[in-house]
Amino acid sequence: MKLFDFPFFPETASTTAGSVDALFFFALAVSALFSLLIAAFIFIFFVKYRRQHAGDVGHAIHGSLVLEIVWSVIPLAISLVLFGWGAKVFLEVSTPPKDAREYYVTGKQWMWKIQHPEGNREINELHVPIGVAIKMIMTSEDVIHSFYIPAFRIKQDVLPGRYTSVWFEATKLGTFHLFCAEYCGVEHSQMIGKVVVMAPEDYQIWLAGGVAKSPVAAGEELFSQYACNTCHLDSREGRGPWLGGIAGTPVALVGGGKAVRDDNYLRESIMLPNNKIVDGYQPLMPTFQGQISEEGVLQLISYIKSLDGAGAAERARTDSR
Amino acid sequence: MAADHRSQGIAILYLLSVTVFFSIGGLYATLIRLELLTPKGDLFQPDTYNRLFTMHGVMMIFFFLIPAVPAVIGNFILPLMLGAKDVAFPKLNLASWYLYMIGATFTLYSLVHGGVDTGWTFYTPLSTTHSNTYTTATALGIFVNGFSGIFTGVNFIVTIHRMRAPGLTWFRLPLFVWASYATSLIQVLATPVLAITLVLLFLERTFGIGFFNPAVGGDPILFQHLFWFYSHPAVYIMILPSLGVISEIIAAFTRKPIFGYKFVAFSSIAIAVFGFLVWGHHMFVSGESPYAAMVFSALTMLVAVPSAVKVFNWMATLYRGSIEYSTPMFYALGFIGLFVIGGLTGLMLGTLGIDIHVHDTYFVVAHFHYIMVGGALMAYLWALHFWWPKITGRLYSGFWSHLSALLVFVGFNLTFFPQFILGYLGMPRRYHAYPPEFQVLHVLSTAGASVLALGYIVPLIYFLWSLKYGAYAGRNPWGAVGLEWETTSPPPVHNFEVMPTVDHEAYEHRVPPVAEQEPYRVVKYGL
Numbered sequence: 001m002k003l004f005d006f007p008f009f010p011e012t013a014s015t016t017a018g019s020v021d022a023l024f025f026f027a028l029a030v031s032a033l034f035s036l037l038i039a040a041f042i043f044i045f046f047v048k049y050r051r052q053h054a055g056d057v058g059h060a061i062h063g064s065l066v067l068e069i070v071w072s073v074i075p076l077a078i079s080l081v082l083f084g085w086g087a088k089v090f091l092e093v094s095t096p097p098k099d100a101r102e103y104y105v106t107g108k109q110w111m112w113k114i115q116h117p118e119g120n121r122e123i124n125e126l127h128v129p130i131g132v133a134i135k136m137i138m139t140s141e142d143v144i145h146s147f148y149i150p151a152f153r154i155k156q157d158v159l160p161g162r163y164t165s166v167w168f169e170a171t172k173l174g175t176f177h178l179f180c181a182e183y184c185g186v187e188h189s190q191m192i193g194k195v196v197v198m199a200p201e202d203y204q205i206w207l208a209g210g211v212a213k214s215p216v217a218a219g220e221e222l223f224s225q226y227a228c229n230t231c232h233l234d235s236r237e238g239r240g241p242w243l244g245g246i247a248g249t250p251v252a253l254v255g256g257g258k259a260v261r262d263d264n265y266l267r268e269s270i271m272l273p274n275n276k277i278v279d280g281y282q283p284l285m286p287t288f289q290g291q292i293s294e295e296g297v298l299q300l301i302s303y304i305k306s307l308d309g310a311g312a313a314e315r316a317r318t319d320s321r
Numbered sequence: 322m323a324a325d326h327r328s329q330g331i332a333i334l335y336l337l338s339v340t341v342f343f344s345i346g347g348l349y350a351t352l353i354r355l356e357l358l359t360p361k362g363d364l365f366q367p368d369t370y371n372r373l374f375t376m377h378g379v380m381m382i383f384f385f386l387i388p389a390v391p392a393v394i395g396n397f398i399l400p401l402m403l404g405a406k407d408v409a410f411p412k413l414n415l416a417s418w419y420l421y422m423i424g425a426t427f428t429l430y431s432l433v434h435g436g437v438d439t440g441w442t443f444y445t446p447l448s449t450t451h452s453n454t455y456t457t458a459t460a461l462g463i464f465v466n467g468f469s470g471i472f473t474g475v476n477f478i479v480t481i482h483r484m485r486a487p488g489l490t491w492f493r494l495p496l497f498v499w500a501s502y503a504t505s506l507i508q509v510l511a512t513p514v515l516a517i518t519l520v521l522l523f524l525e526r527t528f529g530i531g532f533f534n535p536a537v538g539g540d541p542i543l544f545q546h547l548f549w550f551y552s553h554p555a556v557y558i559m560i561l562p563s564l565g566v567i568s569e570i571i572a573a574f575t576r577k578p579i580f581g582y583k584f585v586a587f588s589s590i591a592i593a594v595f596g597f598l599v600w601g602h603h604m605f606v607s608g609e610s611p612y613a614a615m616v617f618s619a620l621t622m623l624v625a626v627p628s629a630v631k632v633f634n635w636m637a638t639l640y641r642g643s644i645e646y647s648t649p650m651f652y653a654l655g656f657i658g659l660f661v662i663g664g665l666t667g668l669m670l671g672t673l674g675i676d677i678h679v680h681d682t683y684f685v686v687a688h689f690h691y692i693m694v695g696g697a698l699m700a701y702l703w704a705l706h707f708w709w710p711k712i713t714g715r716l717y718s719g720f721w722s723h724l725s726a727l728l729v730f731v732g733f734n735l736t737f738f739p740q741f742i743l744g745y746l747g748m749p750r751r752y753h754a755y756p757p758e759f760q761v762l763h764v765l766s767t768a769g770a771s772v773l774a775l776g777y778i779v780p781l782i783y784f785l786w787s788l789k790y791g792a793y794a795g796r797n798p799w800g801a802v803g804l805e806w807e808t809t810s811p812p813p814v815h816n817f818e819v820m821p822t823v824d825h826e827a828y829e830h831r832v833p834p835v836a837e838q839e840p841y842r843v844v845k846y847g848l
Contacts, residue, residue, distance in 0.1 A: 010746050023674045024745070031665035038636065038661055042654055045639035049575070050646065055800075057830040058577030058642035067637065068584050068630065075629040079622035082672045087615050089674025094611055109451075143447040144541060146606065146681060150747025153678040157607045159542070160446060161535020164608050177756065181681040181749045183440045185451060186367050189752035272538060289536065 013172040013197065014152035019089045021153070026085070030078055093154065096167035100135035103128075104215060104298040107138065107145035107158040110187035112178065115295065117302070118207050119214040124193030126178060128170055129203035135167040137263060141294050146182035149195055157182055161271075163263045170197040219303025222296055226288060240285060241278050244307040252279040266301045326415040328408050329812070332396035332712075334418050339389050340781075342425065345432075346380035349373050351774065354736075354767040362754035370753035371438040372454070378441030383463050384425055386693060387555065389701045390562035391473055391508075392417070395501050397712055399477060401805035402495050404486025404823065406815035409479040417472040424466030431455035431462065440751060442552075445533035445544040449525045457526060460519045467512045467519075470558070474508030477501055486804065488823035495803055495827055496572075496585055500565025503589040507554045507561075507596065515551035518544070542608055549600035557596040560692060561589055563700030564631055567653050570707050571635050573801035574650040575642025578828035581634040588627035595624040605676045614673060621671030628664050632657060647799070648722040652703035655730045659695030663688060666741065684744025687737045695733055702729075702780065709784065710794030714810040717787040721779060728776030735769025802828050 012018055049058075103126075104115040114122045114136075128134055138147055138158045147166060148155040156166035180191035198206060223229055231240035241251075246261045254277040259265055268275055270292070273285035292300070325331075352373050356364040365373065396414065400407055408414050431437060437459045439448040448456055481502050485494070522544070524530050531537040533544045572579050579585055601609055601617035609617075635657060644650065666688040669675050679685065710716055739762040748759050755763070797806040802825075808817050 008742065008746075020674055020678050023672065024669070024678075027665075027669045027672060027675060031662075031669070034665065035658070035661055038632065039658060041636050042639065042657065045636070045642070046644060046654065049639060049642050049644045051576075051643045056576065056643040058575045058644075060577045060829070061580060061637075061641065062578060063581040063584065063634075064637075067633075068581055071633040072626055072630055076622070076626050079625050079668055080619075082668060083619050083622045086618060086672030086674040086676075090605075090614065090618075090677065091611065093674065093677055143451050144444055144607075148681070148747070148749065150678070155606050155677050155680060159535070159608055161541075162608065177747060179747065179749045183371075183442075183444070183447070183751040185447060186371065186438075188371075189362065189367065189749075189754045192756075275538070 011151040011172065011174070011176060012153075013170055013174065013176055014149075014154070015169040015171055016089075016093045017151070017153040017171075019092060023085055023089050027082060030082075096135040096165070097133045097169075100133040100167050102135050102137055102302070104295070104302070105136045105138040105147060105158065106141060106294050106298070107147065107180070107184075107191075108141035109143065109185050110180070110191040112147070112180075112191065112193055113295065115215055115298065116207070117215060119217070120207055124178070124191075126193065126195045127203065127206050128195065128197055129200045130170050130173055130197050131200070133167060133169045135165055137163055137165050137298065139163050139267075139294050139298070143184045144182050145180045145184050145191065148179045148181035149176060150179070151176035151195070155181055163267060165263075170195075173197050173199065215299045215302040216306045217303075218296075219299035219301070219306075222292065222300050223303055226292065228300075231285070239282070241281060243304045247305045253277060254279050254281070254283075263301055266304060267297055270297055270300065326411040327814070328396040328400055328411065328414055329816075331414050331418050332393055335388060335392040335396065335421070338418075338422065338425070339385050339393060342380050342384035343389075346377050346385055347774070347777070349377035349380065350770065353377060354770040356753055357755075357763045358760075358767050360755050360757045360760050365753065367753055368438060371440075371751070372436035374751055375438055375440050376432055376436045379428060379437070379459060379463070381693075382441060382555070382559070383466050384421075384428070386559040386697055387470055388421060388473075390566060390697070390704060391470075391477070391501060391504055391558075392421075394497075394566065394701070394704045394708065395473070395477060395562065398708055398805055399480065399498065399501055400484070401711075401808065401812060401816055402498055402803060403480065403484055404489060404804045404817065404821045405480060405484040406817065408476045409484055410476050413472050414476055417469045417476070420465055420469035420472065424462045424464070424469065427458050427462030427465065429462075431458035434458075442548060443522060443544075444548075445522070445525070445541045446535075448522065449533055457523055460522055464516055464519045467516050470508045471512050474505035474512075477505040478509065481505075486821050486823055489804075492583065492586070493823060493825070493827050494586075496568035496579060496582070496589075497562075497565035499586040500561050500568070500589045503593040504558050504561045506590075507558050507593050511551045511554040511558075511597070514547065515555075518547040518551065521547070542604070545604050545607055546600070549603045550597075553600040553603065554593075554596045556689070556692070557592055559697045561592060563656075563697045563704075564589065564628075566700045566704040566707070567635065567656055568631075569803070570649045570653040570703060571638050572828040573707070573799050573803075574645045574647055574653075575638055576645075576800065576830050577638065577642050578826065579634060580637035580640075581630075582827060585631055585634050588630045591627040592624065595620065595627070599624055599671075602671050602676075605673060606680050618671055618673045622668070625664060625668050625671075628660075632661060632664075645799075648719065648726055649703045649707040651723065651726050652699055652706065655726070656696060656699050656703070659691055659699065659733070663691030663696055666691065678747075679744050681750050682744035683740040683748045683750060686750055687740035687744060690737045690740070695737070699729065699733075705780075705784070707799070708805075709787070710798045711805055711810050711812070713788060713791075714794050715787045715791030716794050716798060717783050717791055721783045725776050725779040725783075728772055728779065730776075732769050732772030732774070732776050736766050736773055737769070739763075739765045739769075802830055 101117055106113040112124050114126050140158045140160045145158040147158055152168040154166050154168050156164050176195045178193040178195050231238050232243050234242050236242050248262055250258050250260050252258055259276050271289045273287055274283050277283050434455055437454045437456050439452045521532055525532055531539045533539045533541045568579050599617055599621045601613055602621045605614045743762045794810045804821055
């Protein structure tokens with residue numbers, strides 16, 4: 001937003017941006033009120049009680065318990081309201097809708113590599129349809145970066161060795177800034193890009209101009225290329241557990257613990273497989289660290305998430321009827 | 322003087338050294354603001370710019386802000402306020418200064434060879450595996466400097482406990498002493514964590530052990546927890562002594578006790594304690610769990626309350642005071658305004674929903690400069706203005722000091738207020754090139770910085786001038802109450818000819834004081 005061509009306030013272009021701004025305006029109003037009150041009192045006292053004669057002293061008033069309580073409790077109450085409202089907005093911004101479409105982001109010095117679920121890949125640009133909830137699943141190939149779209153009021157650090165995620169639903173057509181917001185070395189200020197929000201039809205047209213292979217298909221190729229399918233059998237009699245329908249479900253581990261099989265768990269199982277062994281299985285899986293790229297791991301995971309729980313043996317039984 | 326272990330001499334040694342390091346840090350700030358005049362990165366290579374902002378942060382935080390008020394003002398004035406002839410461990414005090422200089426030497430060595438480019442926050446894995454600059458030398462400099470702070474902290478704590486004059490009970494102490502006590506507690510408890518963190522950083526960088534390397538099972542976020550566990554309390558080390566100074570100035574220039582003395586005293590302790598509990602508010606979007614984030618946000622709200630209590634008590638002190646329009650008083654009031662803005666924006670940053678948007682943007686930069694420059698640095702300068710007559714025995718020009726006050730206040734706000742707007746617009750930190758629509762705000766900010774710089778150079782001139790040509794100050798030019806004003810200006814070798822005894826409350830004006838000398842020609846200008 002510009003005021004006489006003076007940049008004043010960013011665009012508000014996502015479903016959650018408005019909540020963030022409302023909270024900010026509340027905090028701003030409270031701050032302005034208190035600042036003005038304090039300034040007014042100081043100014044009035046300063047003028048009214050100016051020293052009249054060289055030897056004057058002030059009127060010693062030692063304190064007032066009532067005042068101390070009042071001006072401790074009121075700021076505390078206001079700040080707790082700020083906390084509560086802030087936590088509510090935070091949870092809203094951090095909780096993606098269940099049906100959000102998953103896009104994959106790899107940050108590396110000094111570019112953003114983005115993969116659409118449909119298979120299209122972009123560097124430093126992100127084309128999205130308007131009005132669709134989109135979740136970015138992100139990792140870094142080297143140092144910590146941070147994925148920041150000011151117009152959507154979202155930001156999330158992107159870490160090596162881990163997945164973090166952020167979500168948004170765009171509400172305005174147009175082009176918006178994408179910045180890296182965690183200092184990451186020499187070209188940190190150049191690790192920027194554009195987010196292009198398009199009408200759904202235009203998005204489809206744009207997609208069609210891109211590469212056809214979806215992450216799921218690419219992941220399926222990798223699954224057989226790296227021989228994952230030789231141990232993770234859907235007959236459930238393989239050396240490794242069957243991976244269908246497991247996303248987000250808990251599993252018991254050797255040694256008595258439990259784990260939730262989310263994206264980070266899946267990545268860890270590929271990179272450091274001996275960290276968590278599923279109960280009933282042996283520590284036989286080799287590590288694929290250094291052999292599969294981060295993008296490859298993301299593709300494998302999207303393939304695994306697409307596998308359904310019913311195994312081939314089950315299908316064989318139903319087919320033969 | 323460098324072998325003399327009297328705290329007076331050590332204070333002067335620190336005064337000279339912090340001024341040098343402040344100038345180096347200030348030079349870097351100037352270069353940064355010059356680069357940011359234009360959207361393209363055209364003044365420096367990106368690599369150079371990264372070193373500029375890193376060294377600006379390192380110099381200013383570790384070699385200026387942390388020692389300034391405690392080591393310069395504290396060393397000179399604290400023993401005077403207690404009626405003591407020196408601190409408890411004078412030789413340890415001198416060792417503090419030597420450690421500070423050794424630490425500075427390592428850092429300057431690194432600087433001369435090109436400096437460090439990791440940011441003063443040294444986040445891993447950038448600083449451990451990806452940076453090829455003199456990280457170890459700088460970390461070593463900061464490590465050694467940390468011990469300087471720990472020794473000063475220990476010294477002050479013991480001095481305050483054991484060396485108070487007869488009759489000077491805890492609740493008769495000047496509030497600057499309470500603030501120094503709280504600061505010293507933090508120095509002693511928090512700085513070792515910094516030391517450990519730097520050792521781990523060194524081990525990882527040199528031997529590749531992998532505490533912070535995810536490829537071998539380490540965690541880069543662990544570094545952030547360790548780093549901020551020290552660095553958040555560190556910001557209270559930087560501001561608490563300044564809050565103590567403001568209490569002293571307000572009491573002196575209203576000629577009455579600070580309203581709510583016990584509450585102000587305990588608020589310093591409360592800030593020190595709560596300050597240890599909130600480090601995770603630097604990490605809301607780092608990957609810490611949402612539950613941890615909520616706990617840290619709630620605790621951050623608590624820290625705001627003791628600060629608010631101080632501000633309200635200062636305001637209440639003005640009521641029915643006898644207010645003198647001296648330079649230190651103007652500054653104290655300017656300080657309150659800037660501290661309030663800095664503090665309220667801190668509350669905004671502690672609010673989860675807002676922080677997601679403004680974290681790592683210029684909003685944060687503006688916030689901490691309001692507190693560090695608008696708060697801590699200003700209070701240090703006004704402490705110098707308030708106690709300069711005591712330390713040197715000379716008075717300085719009223720006209721020039723009021724003018725520099727105006728320059729600093731206007732320059733400061735012009736430099737940093739546009740940065741709040743820049744931050745909400747989305748301008749990230751540590752960028753040397755930026756989208757063109759941000760330029761007008763950056764130009765305003767750089768213009769303000771030039772005015773601010775002038776505001777810092779002018780005092781240098783009149784302070785130096787006053788050493789030779791300033792009027793003699795006499796014992797108590799301000800007509801204030803406190804043991805430091807009962808001895809000569811400058812004080813004799815052991816601070817007092819005769820050990821004073823105390824039989825009155827803090828800031829109690831019992832006899833209408835007569836200023837020994839008209840402080841300066843303020844009256845002629847009607848100021």
